[in-house]
Amino acid sequence: METWLKYVIGIGMLLILGAIFVFTFILYHKMPAPKGCEDILPSEGKCHGCKEVGCHFNLYYNSKEEKKEEEETKHDDVN
């Protein structure tokens, strides 16, 4: 088989896999959450140990912690 053809098949295969991923991703995000789970937020207990920089739950948790610290500092200044 020609070398260029192998690359074309390889890239085609990756595109198919990518398309499957996009399809499942859209399906997952379009499917409504079960009753009572519509507004689930990340829990502090679960996110506390994880230092995954790219995770948006961690970002949410960190911003929440920063706000708390700011409020505590303000409270101390007032006292």
Place this chain on the structure above:
Amino acid sequence: MTTVPYIVSFLLAIFTSMMINNVVLSRFYGICSFIGIGNKVKSSFSMGIAVTFVICFSALICWPLYTYVLNPLGIPFMDTLAYILVIASLVQIVGLFIKKFSPTLYKGFGIYLPLITTNCAVLGVVQGNTDSGLSFGMSMANALGTGLGYLVMICVFAFIRMKLEGNQTPKAFKGVAIALITAAIMSMAMMGLSGIGS
């Protein structure tokens, strides 16, 4: 190979990947979810089951993909990209099933489910299977053993952490610090099994 020795070597492979080469405590893969989720036994158990499921199905798809498509075509260097896409799709499918059929489980870790994609244990096992040239059966044994090893260790870890919460820990060691020390002691304990079979 006759059936009985094959079954014995299959079971031995499961035991080896589960206990001796434990994915978390010996190979240090999947530490993030191990520390992050491993503070409640129930959510740890659910996470372990989901990771085991994803590892097994990834191995089931990725081994034939490498052996019958990527390698014969002479493009084995594309394996990591292909594996990542397979794992990511599988995680979405697992998420779909959980969302549809188990609201309790979804409530437990639904929003954390997509994070299994970034669990390096899954990619590590699949990549290790093809890099070491394992047969299909041994790849599946390795995947199953790794998943079970992860499941057992995350549950044991969660149980120890729950017990630790009730104890008086020095302030400097509270939270993640004592969790890491616990994981280190567990890892050293697992090293005691390293001589088995040699």
